[in-house]
Structure formats: C-alpha cells, structure tokens
Amino acid sequence: xxxxxxxxxxxxxxxxxxxxxxxxxxxxxxxxxxxxxxxxxxxxxxxxxxxxxxxxxxxxxxxxxxxxxxxxxxxxxxxxxxxxxxxxxxxxxxxxxxxxxxxxxxxxxxxxxxxxxxxxxxxxxxxxxxxxxxxxxxxxxxxxxxxxxxxxxxxxxxxxxxxxxxxxxxxxxxxxxxxxxxxxxxxxxxxxxxxxxxxxxxxxxxxxxxxxxxxxxxxxxxxxxxxxxxxxxxxxxxxxxxxxxxxxxxxxxxxxxxxxxxxxxxxxxxxxxxxxxxxxxxxxxxxxxxxxxxxxxxxxxxxxxxxxxxxxxxxxxxxxxxxxxxxxxxxxxxxxxxxxxxxxxxxxxxxxxxxxxxxxxxxxxxxxxxxxxxxxxxxxxxxxxxxxxxxxxxxxxxxxxxxxxxxxxxxxxxxxxxxxxxxxxxxxxxxxxxxxxxxxxxxxxxxxxxxxxxxxxxxxxxxxxxxxxxxxxxxxxxxxxxxxxxxxxxxxxxxxxxxxxxxxxxxxxxxxxxxxxxxxxxxxxxxxxxxxxxxxxxxxxxxxxxxxxxxxxxxxxxxxxxxxxxxxxxxxxxxxxxxxxxxxxxxxxxxxxxxxxxxxxxxxxxxxxxxxxxxxxxxxxxxxxxxxxxxxxxxxxxxxxxxxxxxxxxxxxxxxxxxxxxxxxxxxxxxxxxxxxxxxxx
Numbered sequence: 001x002x003x004x005x006x007x008x009x010x011x012x013x014x015x016x017x018x019x020x021x022x023x024x025x026x027x028x029x030x031x032x033x034x035x036x037x038x039x040x041x042x043x044x045x046x047x048x049x050x051x052x053x054x055x056x057x058x059x060x061x062x063x064x065x066x067x068x069x070x071x072x073x074x075x076x077x078x079x080x081x082x083x084x085x086x087x088x089x090x091x092x093x094x095x096x097x098x099x100x101x102x103x104x105x106x107x108x109x110x111x112x113x114x115x116x117x118x119x120x121x122x123x124x125x126x127x128x129x130x131x132x133x134x135x136x137x138x139x140x141x142x143x144x145x146x147x148x149x150x151x152x153x154x155x156x157x158x159x160x161x162x163x164x165x166x167x168x169x170x171x172x173x174x175x176x177x178x179x180x181x182x183x184x185x186x187x188x189x190x191x192x193x194x195x196x197x198x199x200x201x202x203x204x205x206x207x208x209x210x211x212x213x214x215x216x217x218x219x220x221x222x223x224x225x226x227x228x229x230x231x232x233x234x235x236x237x238x239x240x241x242x243x244x245x246x247x248x249x250x251x252x253x254x255x256x257x258x259x260x261x262x263x264x265x266x267x268x269x270x271x272x273x274x275x276x277x278x279x280x281x282x283x284x285x286x287x288x289x290x291x292x293x294x295x296x297x298x299x300x301x302x303x304x305x306x307x308x309x310x311x312x313x314x315x316x317x318x319x320x321x322x323x324x325x326x327x328x329x330x331x332x333x334x335x336x337x338x339x340x341x342x343x344x345x346x347x348x349x350x351x352x353x354x355x356x357x358x359x360x361x362x363x364x365x366x367x368x369x370x371x372x373x374x375x376x377x378x379x380x381x382x383x384x385x386x387x388x389x390x391x392x393x394x395x396x397x398x399x400x401x402x403x404x405x406x407x408x409x410x411x412x413x414x415x416x417x418x419x420x421x422x423x424x425x426x427x428x429x430x431x432x433x434x435x436x437x438x439x440x441x442x443x444x445x446x447x448x449x450x451x452x453x454x455x456x457x458x459x460x461x462x463x464x465x466x467x468x469x470x471x472x473x474x475x476x477x478x479x480x481x482x483x484x485x486x487x488x489x490x491x492x493x494x495x496x497x498x499x500x501x502x503x504x505x506x507x508x509x510x511x512x513x514x515x516x517x518x519x520x521x522x523x524x525x526x527x528x529x530x531x532x533x534x535x536x537x538x539x540x541x542x543x544x545x546x547x548x549x550x551x552x553x554x555x556x557x558x559x560x561x562x563x564x565x566x567x568x569x570x571x572x573x574x575x576x577x578x579x580x581x582x583x584x585x586x587x588x589x590x591x592x593x594x595x596x597x598x599x600x601x602x603x604x605x606x607x608x609x610x611x612x613x614x615x616x617x618x619x620x621x622x623x624x625x626x627x628x629x630x631x632x633x634x635x636x637x638x639x640x641x642x643x644x645x646x647x648x649x650x651x652x653x654x655x656x657x658x659x660x661x662x663x664x665x666x667x668x669x670x671x672x673x674x675x676x677x678x679x680x681x682x
Contacts, residue, residue, distance in 0.1 A: 037056070119179075193276050196276045307395065362398040557573045594662070
C-alpha cells in the first residue's frame with residue numbers, strides 16, 4: 001500500500017515518516033533477510049539443491065522493490081552488493097519472475113556507481129537466447145544503462161581540455177565499450193533487435209481514440225514493465241470475454257472489451273521500440289560501428305522502419321494529452337514524442353559519414369541520383385553505384401523523403417525541428433555530393449529552411465544552429481543552391497533579417513559562414529558563365545566577397561573562444577577562422593590579414609588581445625588534432641583542403657621567427673606578448 005501511495009502521489013521527497021512500514025521493515029534487517037532467502041540456494045553446496053517456489057521469489061522481489069522506492073538508501077545498498085546484482089540476472093530465466101526481477105534490476109542499476117560488466121553475468125548468451133521478444137525488449141531497458149557512457153548527456157558542454165586529459169588517463173576502452181562488444185558477440189542479438197524494431201502492430205480494431213482510453217491507466221505508469229503486467233490482464237480478459245459470450249448481445253460486448261488491449265498493444269509497441277532503437281543507436285555510435293552498420297543493413301532495419309513510418313512512428317493522432325507520470329504536457333517525455341526523437345537520432349547516427357546512408361532511399365530515388373549526376377556530366381558517387389538494391393527502402397517513398405515531408409509540416413515551435421534537421425544534415429555530411437544536394441534542393445528543402453530562419457524568424461538557438469549547419473551542407477560549392485537562395489531572399493529587408501540571424505550567434509552559424517567562404521573561393525576560380533552570373537547577382541556572395549566582412553567575421557570568431565572554454569560545440573569557430581586564413585594564404589594574403597587584425601586590436605584600444613588568444617588557440621589545435629587517434633578526414637571532407645595544408649598553415653602562423661611576415665608573433669609588440677603559458681586543466 002505504501003508503494004502504491006508513493007507511485008500514485010506526485011513522488012514527493014519520500015520522508016521516513018511518510019512510510020513507516022517499509023522504514024521499520026528495513027530498519028530491523030528485513031531487506032538483508034530477503035536477499036539471504038533469495039540467494040540461499042546458490043550458497044548451498046549439497047548435491048540436492050534447495051528450490052524456492054516461484055511465488056516466494058515473486059513476493060521477495062515485490063517487497064524488495066517496494067522498499068526500494070519508499071525508503072531512501074535501500075537501492076544504493078543493494079547496488080553495492082555485486083554478487084546480488086549478478087545473481088538477480090539468473091532469476092530472469094524464469095518467465096514467472098521475469099517482470100519483477102527486471103524492474104528491480106533496472107532500479108538498482110540506475111543508482112549503481114560503477115557500471116556492471118555484462119561479461120560477468122553467468123551464461124549471458126544463453127540467458128538472452130532464452131528470452132522471447134517481449135522479454136528482450138524489456139531487457140533492452142536494462143542494457144541501456146550498461147552501454148551508455150555515463151556523462152554523454154552533456155558531451156558538447158565538456159571542455160576539450162578536460163576531455164583530452166581524461167583520455168590520457170583512460171588508456172583502455174571504457175566499461176560501456178567493453179559491454180557493447182560483449183553484446184555484439186551474442187549470436188543473433190542484433191538481428192533480433194532489428195526484428196523487434198520493425199515488427200508491425202497487429203492492427204485489429206479502429207485505433208483513432210485508443211489514447212483517451214489509456215490515459216487514466218497511464219497517469220502513474222512510466223515503466224514498460226508495469227504495462228506488461230496490465231497487458232497480460234487485458235489479454236486474459238479479452239480471451240475470457242470471447243469464450244463467455246456466444247449470443248449476439250455478447251458480441252457487441254466483446255468489441256468494447258477487446259478495444260482496450262488493442263490500444264494498449266500500440267502503446268506497448270511504442271514503449272518497446274523506444275528501448276530497442278536506443279540500444280541500436282548507441283551501438284551504431286560505438287567503436288564497432290562498421291560491424292553494426294553491416295548487420296543493420298543486412299537485417300533490413302531501414303526498410304522495416306520505413307514501412308512503420310506512417311502507422312506508428314509519425315502517427316497523425318499522437319495525443320499530446322498522454323504524458324508520463326510527474327511530467328507536464330509540454331515536456332518531451334511522452335512515449336510518442338520520445339519514440340520520434342529516438343527514431344531521428346538513429347537516422348542521424350546511421351547516415352553520418354557512412355555510405356550505407358543511401359539505404360534511406362528507394363530504387364527510384366537512387367535512379368534519380370544517377371540521373372542528376374549524368375545530366376550534370378559528373379561521375380556517379382561510388383557508394384550509390386555500390387548500394388545493394390535488395391536492402392533499400394521499398395514503397396512509394398524512401399525514409400529520407402518521408403522525413404522531408406513531415407519536416408515541412410512541423411509547427412514552428414516544435415522541438416522535433418532540431419532533430420529532423422540534424423538527421424537530414426548527417427545525410428549530406430562527408431565529402432560534398434552535388435547529386436545529394438540537388439536531390440534535396442528539388443524537394444524544396446532550401447526554401448523551407450530559409451522560410452524558418454527568415455520568415456518565421458526562428459528564435460530557438462538549438463533549432464537555428466541545426467538549420468544553419470544543414471543550410472551550409474546543402475549549399476556548399478553548389479551554384480544552383482546560391483541561385484535559389486537569391487531568388488528566395490529577394491529583398492534587402494529579407495537579406496538583413498538573414499544576416500541578423502547569422503550575427504546573433506556566430507557559434508551557431510559559423511559552419512554556414514565557412515561554407516559561404518569556401519564556396520565563394522571556388523566560384524571565383526571558375527571561368528563558367530553561369531557561375532559568373534550568380535557571383536554578380538547573389539547578395540550573399542557579394543556580401544562575403546567584401547574584405548571588410550571577412551575580416552569582421554574572422555575577428556569575432558577568434559574573440560568568442562578561448563582555450564579554457566573550447567568545447568565540441570564551439571571548436572568549429574576555430575576551424576572556420578583557420579579556413580578563412582588558409583584561403584588567404586593560397587592567395588598570398590596572409591600577412592595582410594594578420595596586419596589587419598593587429599590594426600583592429602589598436603582600434604579597440606587593446607593591443608595583443610586577439611593575436612595572443614589566437615596563438616594559444618592554435619597551439620591547442622596542434623595538441624588536439626595532431627593526436628594519433630584524431631580523425632582528420634572530417635576536416636578534409638568538409639573543406640576540400642588537404643590536412644597537410646591545415647598543418648602547414650598552423651605551423652607557419654605559430655613560427656617563433658619575429659621576422660616572418662606570416663607568423664603571428666611578428667604582429668604582437670614585445671610589450672604585449674603573452675604566449676608562453678602552458679594549458680592546464682584549470
């Protein structure tokens with residue numbers, strides 16, 4: 001009763017006084033006694049093992065779970081007993097006690113300081129193979145905790161200095177990485193996850209109002225496991241009612257009785273797919289990425305999700321009313337919303353810098369890519385030619401095209417916009433492909449993004465950043481895109497709004513600034529009439545071709561970052577400033593740029609403050625990017641400038657020779673020099 005009260009109330013901070021029974025039970029050693037009862041059979045060495053009845057195990061687990069949620073500190077104490085935690089996994093082989101065990105394990109792992117090693121679980125592979133699909137989906141909830149790095153949530157916010165120092169300490173793979181490898185070694189594991197993720201809900205009755213029916217059941221349920229228990233009850237009820245009633249009046253009754261299970265089945269399926277997609281997503285981003293990619297393609301995850309897109313993932317009537325316990329309507333925690341975000345994250349990690357991304361299209365769309373290349377008289381991308389047509393999406397549209405459709409219909413303030421833009425952008429990432437860009441341009445993506453940035457004057461920083469990044473990938477080196485841009489941004493007023501959005505936060509828009517700078521440089525070196533025409537007409541290119549504008553961007557880019565505050569998110573500002581200077585170096589303009597920066601410092605009455613900072617940033621750049629583990633191909637692909645040229649440019653800028661016209665030190669007066677400090681972890 002106390003546990004039910006705790007779960008149905010608004011989870012107020014549980015004080016001892018509120019739940020005297022559980023508190024007293026634990027105080028007098030009840031919890032330790034239950035653990036002892038459960039583990040007793042494993043401690044007895046006699047030939048004849050003691051067998052505890054399933055009902056007793058169930059009761060022990062239920063009391064433990066209820067005590068955990070009502071009395072603070074019990075869960076933590078259990079978590080410290082490694083032998084008990086591993087023992088709990090062995091109880092999962094028994095179907096009758098599976099739900100109770102899984103619920104308790106999930107709670108315990110949630111507070112455990114040290115991540116458990118999956119390989120320590122006795123007979124893990126046979127345990128997993130004994131699960132039916134429903135149990136496997138629930139097991140994924142538990143796995144989620146064991147394969148995710150503990151602090152990935154704030155990954156972008158950690159300073160790179162702190163991260164690099166951490167990497168030096170951790171020489172081997174982390175526990176999460178070891179656990180990922182353990183899972184991938186279980187035969188058939190990924191295949192079963194793909195099946196779970198793509199299986200259809202057997203849709204028997206009308207599903208339009210199922211969420212209303214569910215709402216009352218759901219207010220205090222935020223656990224798929226509780227849903228499972230209800231599901232069983234509902235199914236049994238349905239079976240009973242169909243056997244009881246054979247007369248006509250009974251039939252009418254049956255349909256209403258079985259509607260609830262149907263609505264629950266859908267909710268159920270959503271809860272499951274959530275967990276499964278999460279696990280697949282983490283595996284896709286891990287060290288064994290290529291192996292996972294191959295499996296996911298082979299087991300047709302993408303075409304399967306494509307078939308579920310309209311009916312389940314992006315259903316029309318996703319009820320906003322359905323909210324998990326303790327949350328309000330506007331937060332992003334309802335299962336429907338979480339499923340969409342999880343799905344978009346999976347697409348993002350699936351297509352990011354990987355040639356399997358073309359599996360997101362169907363055969364006709366792949367043919368369209370080939371036709372675009374043919375018409376433009378450029379060679380087809382190898383990855384398109386090599387895509388196995390038997391593994392691509394089927395149906396009228398591929399997954400990417402479906403995503404574009406829902407993206408255009410998304411309300412302006414929707415939180416999905418960020419994830420949608422990220423997913424589409426990751427499709428374009430890597431070496432720039434003209435055909436990929438044209439494929440999306442033909443579908444009105446550029447106009448849609450500009451509408452959001454300019455006409456609806458989007459205010460959300462996250463959404464703006466994802467739109468700027470996407471716009472950069474969509475327009476890079478593509479003269480048609482700049483032509484379309486100019487056609488849409490056709491008044492000075494619109495152009496000014498666009499510039500204001502860019503300037504409102506350079507951390508968010510610097511990738512677009514980089515794209516425009518690189519594209520302008522390439523266009524200026526081409527002798528094509530069409531290119532020359534766009535160059536003269538396009539507001540954006542004309543704006544960026546002014547030296548004063550490029551200098552203004554450079555000055556601000558260097559000024560908003562410092563070695564101590566560099567993160568994964570803002571380090572791109574440093575790389576963008578380097579791109580501007582590399583292009584200057586190609587034209588022998590590097591001394592001129594450095595001299596201008598020096599003059600700008602004097603205008604600001606603060607000599608040395610930009611160049612000293614830039615010197616430190618470049619030294620950090622060398623430490624960070626010349627590390628043997630660092631992947632430099634991203635820098636090469638995104639800029640089409642060889643990494644050697646990046647390295648040389650940084651070396652020249654950092655030269656200690658005060659007579660060199662390309663060395664930063666030549667532009668800092670002795671009195672203002674401040675470049676010898678080493679970076680530490682402060």
